[in-house]
Amino acid sequence: MVARANLTKKDNSPTPFGSLFAIDDPIRIGPEPTSKVIGNTQGLYLSSSQDASKFTIVLYVDFAFTTGKFNGISLSLFSRNPVTEADRELAIVGGRGKFRMARGFAKLKTSYFNATTGDVILEYCVTLYHY
Numbered sequence: 001m002v003a004r005a006n007l008t009k010k011d012n013s014p015t016p017f018g019s020l021f022a023i024d025d026p027i028r029i030g031p032e033p034t035s036k037v038i039g040n041t042q043g044l045y046l047s048s049s050q051d052a053s054k055f056t057i058v059l060y061v062d063f064a065f066t067t068g069k070f071n072g073i074s075l076s077l078f079s080r081n082p083v084t085e086a087d088r089e090l091a092i093v094g095g096r097g098k099f100r101m102a103r104g105f106a107k108l109k110t111s112y113f114n115a116t117t118g119d120v121i122l123e124y125c126v127t128l129y130h131y
Contacts, residue, residue: 039065073097104128
């Protein structure tokens with residue numbers, strides 16, 4: 001957690017409303033911890049729902065690829081993410097290298113989520129248009 005809102009009501013969740021978190025995680029081929037790392041994600045997310053049953057975040061993340069045919073290229077995602085919904089679609093708003101000026105969307109599927117620790121493994125299926 002980078003910052004936490006000064007709230008007047010008690011919120012003991014691992015992601016209280018108004019909290020800002022930093023992301024720095026590997027991109028893997030599959031959900032297994034032993035699958036090949038092909039890049040790194042860095043960014044921020046803000047816990048944006050006051051209703052814990054509708055856990056929602058606003059997410060900015062840069063997906064930087066460090067190996068293979070996409071080495072040195074990245075794409076940027078910035079969108080509202082209604083975490084508790086099974087089918088989620090987030091906006092791709094740009095990128096670097098061959099993905100410069102990219103637009104598209106990412107369909108998200110949660111492979112693993114631990115509400116106590118906040119740990120999560122996500123599967124991204126991306127449709128991307130670039131120049």
